[in-house]
Amino acid sequence: MTRGSENTSRLLKSSPSRTQPRSNPLPPIPDTRRTLSPVSRTPTTPATTAASAVSAATPPTAADERDLVARLQKGDAAAYEQVVRDNGPRMLAVARRILTDESDAQDAVQEAFLSAFRSIAKFEGGSLVSTWLHRITVNACLMRLRKKRRLDEVSLDGMLPGFSPEGYVTKPTDTWVDRPTSMEQAELRATVRAAIDKLPEHYRIVLILRDIEGLDTAQTASLLETTEAAVKIRLHRARQALRELLDPSLRDHPDPSAVPSVRVPSPKNQSASQGATKRPGA
Amino acid sequence: MSRGSPHPHPDQQPPQLTADMLARLKAGDKLCCRDFSDFLMAYLDGELGCDVACRFDQHLAKCPPCKTYVETYRATVQLAKESCCPKANPQLGKMPQELVNAILHAVTSEKKCE
Numbered sequence: 001m002t003r004g005s006e007n008t009s010r011l012l013k014s015s016p017s018r019t020q021p022r023s024n025p026l027p028p029i030p031d032t033r034r035t036l037s038p039v040s041r042t043p044t045t046p047a048t049t050a051a052s053a054v055s056a057a058t059p060p061t062a063a064d065e066r067d068l069v070a071r072l073q074k075g076d077a078a079a080y081e082q083v084v085r086d087n088g089p090r091m092l093a094v095a096r097r098i099l100t101d102e103s104d105a106q107d108a109v110q111e112a113f114l115s116a117f118r119s120i121a122k123f124e125g126g127s128l129v130s131t132w133l134h135r136i137t138v139n140a141c142l143m144r145l146r147k148k149r150r151l152d153e154v155s156l157d158g159m160l161p162g163f164s165p166e167g168y169v170t171k172p173t174d175t176w177v178d179r180p181t182s183m184e185q186a187e188l189r190a191t192v193r194a195a196i197d198k199l200p201e202h203y204r205i206v207l208i209l210r211d212i213e214g215l216d217t218a219q220t221a222s223l224l225e226t227t228e229a230a231v232k233i234r235l236h237r238a239r240q241a242l243r244e245l246l247d248p249s250l251r252d253h254p255d256p257s258a259v260p261s262v263r264v265p266s267p268k269n270q271s272a273s274q275g276a277t278k279r280p281g282a
Numbered sequence: 283m284s285r286g287s288p289h290p291h292p293d294q295q296p297p298q299l300t301a302d303m304l305a306r307l308k309a310g311d312k313l314c315c316r317d318f319s320d321f322l323m324a325y326l327d328g329e330l331g332c333d334v335a336c337r338f339d340q341h342l343a344k345c346p347p348c349k350t351y352v353e354t355y356r357a358t359v360q361l362a363k364e365s366c367c368p369k370a371n372p373q374l375g376k377m378p379q380e381l382v383n384a385i386l387h388a389v390t391s392e393k394k395c396e
């Protein structure tokens with residue numbers, strides 16, 4: 001965050017795309033909800049856990065990747081465990097952001113791993129295993145969302161900036177506070193995540209896929225089965241809405257007429273009101 | 283077309299918005315804050331033509347509210363990334379041991395059935 005004057009050149013670039021050649025088609029995600037194994041505690045070997053910790057800390061070389069794929073294709077149980085431990089946390093983080101429900105997120109990750117291991121024989125190595133798993137996870141989450149078909153979609157009304165009939169800003173804008181201390185930073189990040197969760201679903205998903213997961217416009221459009229133009233406009237609206245939701249909490253000089261729009265979730269916090277939309281005279 | 287035209291639907295396709303905005307600029311209308319806001323992402327991504335981008339540069343230089351808006355818009359994007367990045371927020375990817383076990387158990391069970 002910055003305050004005061006700043007170079008006004010077009011410095012914000014599109015989110016860096018983690019483009020990988022899509023030579024490995026995404027395997028179908030079967031609906032395994034009724035056949036998922038019950039959660040149970042199965043002891044793992046300390047040696048396997050240690051090996052996983054080391055491999056998770058350093059990026060794999062091309063030889064490491066080839067070796068891992070070969071072991072997976074041979075059905076090496078230790079290789080499976082390594083892949084789950086190395087990639088599971090990130091996959092779960094993605095699923096939690098997209099699905100918001102913890103149970104759904106864990107089920108989606110389990111489905112994704114099962115689907116991946118079932119189709120490992122077809123993996124040709126055109127991308128990193130981690131990238132391939134990431135795509136499978138995103139796909140699994142989106143399929144779950146499509147099946148849910150939420151009918152109570154929150155409107156974006158009230159989350160976009162307001163203008164006079166002549167098209168000029170009506171709400172006073174203010175710079176945002178400088179980066180807070182580390183403790184405040186944790187609370188700030190929780191506030192931001194809560195605000196993202198408040199966004200209407202199909203705007204939230206685009207923001208997550210583009211700005212957080214780093215997929216490019218074409219990849220996002222393909223996954224969402226929509227056009228690139230739709231992805232672009234939804235991303236912009238999502239960013240605008242998120243900015244409006246965060247503004248009351250971050251502005252340098254609190255607007256006394258504004259209602260705080262987002263609070264860090266607490267057990268008793270049921271809901272948060274939307275961003276301030278009062279329009280003082282221009 | 284006037285600046286007073288209603289705010290477009292949030293999902294209105296960019297080409298339609300672009301044509302409308304370009305027509306108004308060509309007709310001599312000044313670039314208003316709403317246009318600046320609607321096309322901010324395209325402007326920041328360098329997707330507007332030179333002529334239009336220059337008009338945006340001029341508006342930005344003269345409009346403190348829009349200048350602040352750009353700063354906070356960019357901060358919003360950065361905050362979203364920082365707040366959701368698993369490396370910076372390891373608790374977001376904390377994986378229960380039970381889930382690891384369940385996955386490995388499911389994989390092992392499938393292999394035994396093959």
